[in-house]
Amino acid sequence: SESAGEPRNIVVGRIGRVGTITLDRPKALNALNVELMEEVVAAALAFDADPEIGAILLSGSERAFAAGADIKEMAAQDYAAMAVGDWFSAWDRFAGLRTPVVAAVSGYALGGGCELAMMCDVLIASETAKFGQPEITLGTIPGIGGSQRLTRAIGKAKAMDLVLTGRMMDAEEAERAGLVSRVVPADELDATAAEVAATIAGMSLPVAYAAKEAVARSFETSLAEGVRFERRTFHATFALEDRTSGMQAFLAKERPTFQHR
Numbered sequence: 441s442e443s444a445g446e447p448r449n450i451v452v453g454r455i456g457r458v459g460t461i462t463l464d465r466p467k468a469l470n471a472l473n474v475e476l477m478e479e480v481v482a483a484a485l486a487f488d489a490d491p492e493i494g495a496i497l498l499s500g501s502e503r504a505f506a507a508g509a510d511i512k513e514m515a516a517q518d519y520a521a522m523a524v525g526d527w528f529s530a531w532d533r534f535a536g537l538r539t540p541v542v543a544a545v546s547g548y549a550l551g552g553g554c555e556l557a558m559m560c561d562v563l564i565a566s567e568t569a570k571f572g573q574p575e576i577t578l579g580t581i582p583g584i585g586g587s588q589r590l591t592r593a594i595g596k597a598k599a600m601d602l603v604l605t606g607r608m609m610d611a612e613e614a615e616r617a618g619l620v621s622r623v624v625p626a627d628e629l630d631a632t633a634a635e636v637a638a639t640i641a642g643m644s645l646p647v648a649y650a651a652k653e654a655v656a657r658s659f660e661t662s663l664a665e666g667v668r669f670e671r672r673t674f675h676a677t678f679a680l681e682d683r684t685s686g687m688q689a690f691l692a693k694e695r696p697t698f699q700h701r
């Protein structure tokens with residue numbers, strides 16, 4: 441849409457090789473309206489196209505990562521508008537990013553907010569985080585992948601519980617269930633997530649892309665095909681200068697410095 445203008449619902453920045461996107465729509469607890477979605481997707485795709493960016497850090501506010509898709513915006517829609525407009529399909533481009541994405545989740549991650557967090561690769565949660573798929577309480581169901589990604593992440597038993605009752609799950613339960621990578625005290629969230637993103641961004645860029653792609657592949661394919669894919673990709677890293685220098689650095693007892701190619 442208005443891709444030329446300044447984004448109005450997010451703040452975009454960069455720290456070294458980390459591209460940062462902060463959801464910034466506090467009056468609606470970062471509810472994901474169409475404009476915000478287009479801004480996040482555009483910012484993420486721009487980072488993805490930039491070889492100087494090795495990781496993306498996505499965060500919300502202390503009170504809410506995102507409280508879901510925008511209910512005010514959806515309330516007036518009908519079936520034809522949703523289907524013909526293919527609502528929320530733009531998020532598939534976020535899920536298809538090659539650059540690793542670290543999510544820093546504090547407060548509410550509900551509905552589309554939980555779904556957005558699950559599209560990220562490393563999910564760091566504050567102990568204040570609350571996850572849920574409350575769509576059923578609104579008379580609808582998840583629409584940005586929640587029924588699929590939640591089930592793959594935490595299994596049928598808990599996914600059914602959350603999707604059918606709409607209840608929230610706290611950070612401790614989310615970690616136990618395998619939804620989040622790490623839980624940290626609230627005052628350590630930003631620093632931890634930034635450090636994880638910087639660590640990833642320091643790796644060889646083509647190798648980080650390959651590592652993300654290999655893990656992501658496991659959600660799309662059989663074990664045998666996935667292992668074949670991994671093996672071929674592993675072999676392919678031996679064409680990279682960064683693989684040569686990485687192993688040489690280890691043998692010389694030095695820290696590797698990757699050229700990201």
Ligand code: CAA
Nearest residue numbers: 467468469471507508509510511512551552574582583584
């Ligand atoms: N959409 C639009 N506005 C939202 C919103 C949402 N998802 N979530 C919160 N807001 C707005 C509220 O309407 C309120 O605005 P006003 O001040 O103008 O009334 C403001 O944000 C603050 O929210 P509350 O006053 O409700 O704050 P609270 O602390 O009392 O409650 C909450 C917080 C429990 C998160 C509550 O806001 C809530 O239940 N939000 C909706 C959660 C939800 O159902 N999300 C799923 C959306 S559907 C979806 O995401 C579909 C999909 O999968 C594609």
